[in-house]
Amino acid sequence: MFMKSVGRETLRLRVWFLLPLASVLVLATLILVTLIHLKAITDIDRFTLETVARAEHVYQDQVELEAEMLGAAMLVLANDRSLRQALARHDREQLLRGSATLFAELKKKHGITHLYFSDPNRVNILRVHEPERFGDTLNRSTTVQAQQKSQTVHGVELGPLGTFTLRLVTPWFDSDGKLLGLVELGTEIDHVLQAVQQQAGVKAFILIDKKFIDRQTWESGMRMLGREPDWNRFADVVLNLQANEHLPPDLVRGLQAGPAGEPQVVIPPAATCQRAGCHSSPAGGKKMVAMPVVDGSSAYRAVVHPLKDAAGRSVGNKVLLVDVSPEVETLQAKTLAVLIRESAWVGGISCVILLVFFYWLVGRVGQRLDEDQQRLRELADHDGLTGLFNHRMHYLRLKEEFSRGARTGKPISLLLLDLDHFKQVNDRYGHLGGDQVLKTISALVTSTCRQMDLACRYGGEEITVILPETAADAAMLAAERLRKIIETQVFAFEDQPDIHITVSIGVATSSEHCASATELTAGADRAMYRAKEKGRNRVERAPQQADQGAGG
Numbered sequence: 001m002f003m004k005s006v007g008r009e010t011l012r013l014r015v016w017f018l019l020p021l022a023s024v025l026v027l028a029t030l031i032l033v034t035l036i037h038l039k040a041i042t043d044i045d046r047f048t049l050e051t052v053a054r055a056e057h058v059y060q061d062q063v064e065l066e067a068e069m070l071g072a073a074m075l076v077l078a079n080d081r082s083l084r085q086a087l088a089r090h091d092r093e094q095l096l097r098g099s100a101t102l103f104a105e106l107k108k109k110h111g112i113t114h115l116y117f118s119d120p121n122r123v124n125i126l127r128v129h130e131p132e133r134f135g136d137t138l139n140r141s142t143t144v145q146a147q148q149k150s151q152t153v154h155g156v157e158l159g160p161l162g163t164f165t166l167r168l169v170t171p172w173f174d175s176d177g178k179l180l181g182l183v184e185l186g187t188e189i190d191h192v193l194q195a196v197q198q199q200a201g202v203k204a205f206i207l208i209d210k211k212f213i214d215r216q217t218w219e220s221g222m223r224m225l226g227r228e229p230d231w232n233r234f235a236d237v238v239l240n241l242q243a244n245e246h247l248p249p250d251l252v253r254g255l256q257a258g259p260a261g262e263p264q265v266v267i268p269p270a271a272t273c274q275r276a277g278c279h280s281s282p283a284g285g286k287k288m289v290a291m292p293v294v295d296g297s298s299a300y301r302a303v304v305h306p307l308k309d310a311a312g313r314s315v316g317n318k319v320l321l322v323d324v325s326p327e328v329e330t331l332q333a334k335t336l337a338v339l340i341r342e343s344a345w346v347g348g349i350s351c352v353i354l355l356v357f358f359y360w361l362v363g364r365v366g367q368r369l370d371e372d373q374q375r376l377r378e379l380a381d382h383d384g385l386t387g388l389f390n391h392r393m394h395y396l397r398l399k400e401e402f403s404r405g406a407r408t409g410k411p412i413s414l415l416l417l418d419l420d421h422f423k424q425v426n427d428r429y430g431h432l433g434g435d436q437v438l439k440t441i442s443a444l445v446t447s448t449c450r451q452m453d454l455a456c457r458y459g460g461e462e463i464t465v466i467l468p469e470t471a472a473d474a475a476m477l478a479a480e481r482l483r484k485i486i487e488t489q490v491f492a493f494e495d496q497p498d499i500h501i502t503v504s505i506g507v508a509t510s511s512e513h514c515a516s517a518t519e520l521t522a523g524a525d526r527a528m529y530r531a532k533e534k535g536r537n538r539v540e541r542a543p544q545q546a547d548q549g550a551g552g
Contacts, residue, residue, distance in 0.1 A: 028497050036287035044327045048301040051322045055200035058380065062192040063166060065392055067154045070168040070185045072518045073106050074152070077183060084172060086124070087117055088182045092134065095126045103128045114165065114186030114397045119181045122147055138184075141311035143522075147184055161221035162208045162240055167310070179315025192309045199380050203321035205247060206240035206307065207255070212315050213238070238315055248295035251302050251321070293321060300330040366443075383457040385435055386442035394456035394464050398517035401468050403536070405510060413475035415465040415482070416506040416524035417445070420536040422461040429493050429542060437501055441486055448482050462526070472509040472541060479505045479539045487537065504528055 035269060076492040077099070086094035087198075095117050106112040115128035122138045144152040146169035153169040165188040174180055193204050214229055218238060222229035227500070231238060234255055239247065247255075292299040300321045307318045383390045401412045419425075419441065426434040438461065445455045445463055454466040465482075466476055483505055506528030508520050523542035529539040 008116070013129065023332050038295060040327065040330065044301065047323060047327060048303060048322045049197065051200060051202060052320050053305050055196050055204070055320055057201050058196050058199045059192065061392060062187070063156060065395065066166050066187055066189070066192065067324070067394060068108055068518055070112065070154065070166070070187065070523050071152070072172050072372075073110065073112060074168060074183065074185055075518070075522065076168065077185075084180060085175075087172060087183070088174065089363045090119060090125050090181075092126045092131075094278070096128065097496065098133055099128050110187070111191065112185055112187050114167070116182075116184040116185065116186075118143070118184070120147070120181055122182060123171060125181070135442070137452050140181075141309070142169045143182060145169075145183060146171055147179075153423065157310050158208065158212055160214060160217050161220075162213045163217050164240070164309075166192075201323065205251075205319040205321070206316060207234070207237040207319060208240055208316040209237055209314070209409050210251065212313075240316075245442050247295055248300070248321070250293040250295065251291075251300075251319070253429045254291045255304075255319075256291065258483055261366045271439050297325070298323060299325045360378075386457050386463075388439055388442050388446070389454060391459055394466070394521075395453075396460055397456075397519050398466055398520065401466060402510065402515070402517060403522075404468070408469070410469040411471050411508040412520065413467040413468065413472065413478075414468040414508050416458065416508075416521070416528045417441075417465070417473065417482070417503045418505075418528050419461040420502045420504055420532075420533070422501075431439040435491060437491060440489065440491065441501065441503070444489060445482065448478075448485060458521075464521070467549045472507070472544075475509055476505050476539060476541055479507050483537070483539055504531035504536050505539045506531060506542065507539060508542035515544070 002394070011102070035096065040181045058337050063229065080098060080102075083095065083098045085091075086098060099115060100507040103112070103115045106115075113227055114130060116124060116138065117128075118124050120136055121141055124136050124138055125133050128132050128527075135254070138158055142153045142157060149209075150171055150173075152168065152170040154166065156164050156166050159165055166189050169184045170184055171182050173182040193206070196204050208535045210231075219229035219231060233239070233252070291302045291304075293302045301324050303320045303322065304317050307316045308316045309315050380391060381393050396416070398412075405412050422434065424438070425437055438457075442455070442457070442463065445465060449465060450454055450467075452468050456464045458464045463476075468476060483503060483513045486503050487500060489501065491501060493499055506524040506526065508514060508523035508527060510520055514520050514523050527542040
């Protein structure tokens, strides 16, 4: 009987001792798991929003870059005296004859899709891209603003098919300041959306409010692109024609249900955006809907926010899908690790282990984010093949040099190199051979640059070299030295072990007639084409006078 009493007391003490301990361990486990889960969710939200901020930054940069390209093309048109005279006379035939060839070249080389000539009252005289349509009044926001402000205006506007076009409108005046008419250039922004997806690592979708488009016109456009139109897929919006990705089923269901009830997250202020590698947060401090989306084995966060056109109208929504699969996997692995370690061990030891593990894992997540941000910054600034700075950095750094030159008074020169007969290299030795030639020549260009110089891959086989504090004669010497170095370089291919590649180089130097990044680049481009016309493998200098530099 005594032994039974002792046994019952022992059992009671064990229960009284172990039950609170077990309760504390369970509670500690739940608290730790909850804290870890919340921390990981916060990291995912922060990663999502910083990625969205980067995407917005890339979008704005690409739009401004395209606007600068349209501005350069407009400058070429504006310098054509015959076009000005034809616009003053409202002479459609002369306008078409004078601009058709140039428009075809701009469309092929730069993707410019629209060219309009209108009278001072915005009545269309000629659509070069669609000559049979004319006589209507253009009431688009950019056209109206350009007429009212008497200055160049650009902006992204919604078209009748639900597509977006970047338009730049410039009023032309005669020597007495009288308005001759309005000239408009436009380019579709498909490649801008593609650049956002590639550089920011997101999937982008545009949803257009149905009240801004005609159903029949939209459905005809969808069929023209080989897509099956589904006007009733969503209640108030349709998917933009320029989308290259299919909407994941989860996202479709979320959008059909509407944003009500979905979790909301706050777009980071400027400080957070700067950590993401951009200059500002366009929607800083505003709430955006962020819904979880699963597509196959990938997890995403869908961020939805209003999309406005050049007139400031909310014409739809922009949906960005941010891949958070690695972060979700980290969250799952972290929670499982906590559950494994929290067992019957002493609570203090278990908590220490969990804290150490938590600290280490969060460090890994932070390191991963830092590495991803660094890679995104490099991708945004450098060309992936040659390692040179890219087209965007060409204009960015050139503008910085012009600002510095305005303070110091020292000139800036620009070299624009184009490989001669590069298409023949690609045709005969394949694109791998062409890539190797570009890499080798890029390395030669870099090796000849001074520490202050900057080499950029401007596009295709074109390379630019920015020469700060360099006058025209010194730039010509540098260009000739570079031309000779490239000419003597030996390229070995399978059937031809001793091949030489030559380049044509255009040189332009800043002056009162060449006082911006766009004008300097255009001058070097024209000089390079003169070098091509004079037989290639030579250096040509851009004329210093404005009337000479305006020629084609």
